[in-house]
Amino acid sequence: MDRLTGELRRLQAEHAQQGAEKAALHQQLSRVQGEEAATLIVDTERLRASYQEADELLLAKIDRASDQLHQALADEQHAYDDLVRRVADVQAETTRTQQRLDQLRGQVVHTEEAAMLQEAGIYEYRHPLADAVAYKSELSSLKDRIKTLARRNGAVLAATDWHVNGSLTEGKKMVRDFSKLMLRAYNAEADNAVRTMRPHRLASLIDRLEKSRQTIARLGATMHILISDEYHRLRVRELELTADHLAKQEEEKERRRELREQQREEERLQKELERERSRLDKERRHYQSALDRLRASGSGHEAGAAESRDKLAEIESSLAAVDAREANIRAGYVYVISNLGAFGERMVKIGMTRRLEPMDRVNELGDASVPFRFDVHALIFSEDAVGLERKLHEEFEDRRVNRVNLRREFFYVRPAEVREALQRFAGQHLIEFREDSEAPEWRASTASQERGTLAAAGEAARHGEDS
Structure with a gap:
């Protein structure tokens, strides 16, 4: 199309130039008129005829070029209109695809399971009851209510005026059969969810x-099922x-597990108390016997008897x-411990x-479960160790590591912060407090690893020099 436009413009310029030449010749003719008039008239007529023929040829070329240009423009317009129609079809198809995608997304069941612990107090009960038996x-x-409703045909609703081959009886039978099929599919989904x-x-x-x-309602829409x-x-x-x-x-199982742990701890404590009492009784009998012998031996043993x-x-x-x-169940030791290699400082x-x-x-606590x-x-003996532990937990509640299982008693706290908190609690006597972590096993392991890394690097360097 650009080529045809250029050609048309060239022809139009050529025609204009010929017109200018013709006008110049007429001017020259008027100046020399009278001189060789007959010859000039003949030449003028010849030139007029030549120019007329050239004008006709040029006009014919211009018409052909114009027709070709118009045809090219029409073809371009047709191609453009076709492209517009194709774009409109693509946009319509995109709209239909998006609508279908939205419809399918609406049918998708989001089954992403939250990674949450099943600990006591975490689950929100829809129907709170006393215990698992309830x-x-x-x-x-x-x-029983579900079965009763199904037996009374209250589980599925369906059309009652459906005809098959003009028969209402056959229509009701078909609706009843399809209703049973749909109910079986729904119950299969519900039973699988329960399992x-x-x-x-x-x-x-x-x-x-x-x-x-919803799927059953859509598939059974014809019969209103x-x-x-x-x-x-x-x-x-x-x-x-x-x-x-x-x-x-799960809550009751966890409670029983916790109770068993408390019972085991109480049994360990009771055995320790019995062993300690037995040891003290044995020592008491020993020193009582020694005192009786010293008394029986008479004077001269006053120092030994006093001891x-x-x-x-x-x-x-x-x-x-x-x-x-043994009598005070709240007495005990509160401990503050850390594990630098396992949990950081x-x-x-x-x-x-x-x-x-x-x-x-x-x-x-430092068994095989941690490296x-x-x-x-710190080790703090208190007549109310339970209360002291609770105060410390409340002090650092906002920095508790595990906010789900409160029996995991770890906190994002430095030892020095615990010491400052203990100093604010009157009546609590600190037996010992060490701020720094010795962590001998971790430090030795780290040093050994560093030595191994350095040895490997040196060995690699020697191999490089040899090569």
Whole structure:
């Protein structure tokens, strides 16, 4: 099209030039008119005829070029119109695809399971009951109601005026058969949700059941088949009660586990108290026997007798302390420990033990579950160790590591901050406080690793020099 336009412009310029030449010749003719008039007239007529022929040829070329240009413009317009129609078709197809995608997204059940722990106090009960037995009883009653509603044909709603081959009876039979099929599909989805229930999956399973109900309503729209609201509510309530039941079972299991741990701790404490009492009784009998012999031997042993009496008084005091520890269940040791190699320098564990020897409990915590032994920063004996531990936990509650399981008593706290908190609690006497972490196993392991790295680097350098 650009070529045709250029050609047309060239022809038009040529025509204009010829017109200018013709005018110049007419001027020249008028100046020399009278001189060789006859010859000039003949030449003029010849030139006029030549120019007329040239004008006709040029005009013909201009017309052809104009026609070609118009045809090219028409072709371009047709191609443009076709492109516009194709763009409109693509946009319409895109709109239809987006609508279909939105529809499919609406049918998708989001089954992303929250990675949440099933600990006591975490699950939010939909139907709070006293215990797992109560939930089981309520579930049994609910299942009876579901079965009764299904037997009374209250689970599925459907058309009652459907005809097949002009027969209302055959139509009702077909609707009844399809209703049973749809109800079986819905119940299969609901029963599978009950079987695979986990408390944290409740929302996704209810969503899946709702999508199943919507699908049945869409597929059964011709016969107006759909799951009734009442039946759907009962099945959703069944899912909620099942989730509550499982959560309550886990809660009771955790409570029993905690109770067993407390019982084991009490048994350990009782055995320690019995061993200590037995040891003190044995020492008391020993010193009492020695004192009796000294008394029987007469004078001259007053110093030994006094020492024995002092020792007996000390033993009696220790026995009284053992009896007091056995009677006072709140007495014990609060410990502040850390594990630099396992948890870093900004984390401590604050706990309590009633053991006579608190380091036994600390050593148990540093078993194979952590790579290194714990460092002890503080051991505080208190007549109310339970209360002291609670105060420390409340002091650093906003920096608790595990906010789900409160029995995990780790805090993002430096040992020095715990010491400052302890100094504010009147009446609590600190036996010992160490701010720095010794972490001998971790430091030795780190040093060994560094030596191994340096040795490997040196070996690599030697190989490089050899090569």
